[in-house]
Amino acid sequence: MRRMIIAAVLGISLPFTTPAATEELTTVTMTTITEWKAVFGKVEARNNVPARSRIGGTLTEITVSEGTDVTEGQQIGTIYDAKLALQLDSIVAQVDALQSQLENAQTELTRGEDLLKRGVTTVQRLDALRTQVDVLTSQIESIEAEKRVIEQRAAEGAVLAPISGRVLTVPVTTGSVLMPGEVVSMIGGGGFYLRLAVPERHAAFLREGADIQIGEDGSTQTGKLAKVYPQIQNGRVIADVEMSELGSGFVDARVLVRLPVGETSALLVPADLVVTRMGLDFVTVKEGEHGTLRAIVPGEHHVIDGKSMIEVLSGLSEGENVTLTKDVAYTPAKDHGNDGH
Incomplete structure (x- = not known):
């Protein structure tokens, strides 16, 4: 021994x-093998779009939370501005006043037309009455248009989801006072992908469309290197990887990825030999x-x-x-x- x-x-x-029995022979040859670099990728949404307030006011309702799935145009919150309600009441009062003046002017115009037929009044007086009716009608139309503007501003208190996707953050709560343009929630949509930060010494080996191994041994999936960004940040190349069944349960989750970063030749034999x-x-x-x-x-x-x-x-x-x-x-x-x- x-x-x-x-x-x-x-x-x-x-x-x-x-x-003497027949044996299977394996000839040892030089084989080109791919060298792999293990890095961590981060799950990110393709589009991160904020849902913003369109008017200033108090957030009276928020119907979503982190992780909620939303569709484009879905109302996710309500903002109330008391000033708009007061302006609307003022407009309604002005319309009522002008409507009363218009009714009186129309009555005067009708009476003037009867008097003109009997020759009691003049055509000049009748034209003045007719002009007064037209002016009041135009004023009412102008006030009505202003009323529609205020109603539209009040309707914009509804906070809408800009895209379909998943709510990532909700930085406000019910009762928050918001200014126009403030973020009510951040929504991730447009699909999910892996973003990698690869050391720049491997940049020359990265090719768009290359197969990428994703996950630990035993549960490895295959993805595609979709895009390699030309700008190097902090000594690292940024690249995006797409795969058909990428879980989106946790955005910004870290996933093990193996990248092809070169080729070499080696003698290989089957492991069972x-x-x-x-x-x-x-x-x-x-x-x-x-x-x-x-x-x-x-x-x-x-x-x-x-x-x-x-x-x-x-x-x-x-x-x-x-x-x-x-x-x-x-x-x-x-x-x-x-x-x-």
Whole structure:
């Protein structure tokens, strides 16, 4: 046993004769593999639009809270301005007064027309009465238009959602006094995506449309690198990643993302062909009719076309054939050499 351990450490191969049964051989070749960089992305809404107050006044009602889903044009709050109600009462009183004057003027005009027929009054007097009726009618129309303006301003006390989406923040409460243009709530909509901040040394390897791995091992999803922004901020490149089923339960949540940042060549062998004994890793190299147990130095695990592969740092050379290790007795043999790469 001790001789076997020393032989493996020194790179000495241990041969054995394989059974005559047909074996599947795997030829070791240089394979181009993608280098991945693990970063954290942040879930963000594509559009963050504030729902603002259109008039000043007191917020008398707020119907949403953080996390509420809203549709475009939905009323989410009500602002009341007492001055508008007083102005509206004043306008109504003015309309009533002018309406009374108009009725009196129309009566005078009708009487003047009768007097003119009998020759008691003059045409000039009748024209003056007719002009007075027209002036009062125009004044009433002007006041009515002003009334509609005030009613519209009062109607703008309804705070509406500018887009469909989810309410992110509500910085005010019922009873708050607001000025025109103040934010009542912030709404995120237009879909959700991942925003990344990647160290600038990897900027040259980022390509729009590249596949991105999202999530931890075992629950990995695939997304697309949708956009790479040209401006570098604080030594980092900003990029956006899109995916079909991105959860929007928590905006600004951090998600693990793996980005392709380069390519390299390596010798890969299937993971099921590597055995570990006494802390050392071995593969069986087929040489003619015999299989030789060869100690290797393994590297990282990779998944190529859905198959688990192990990178070999030393112990194998390109073009050698490896096969499944058989459970047989091993005997020391002469040194076959260790052609590391």
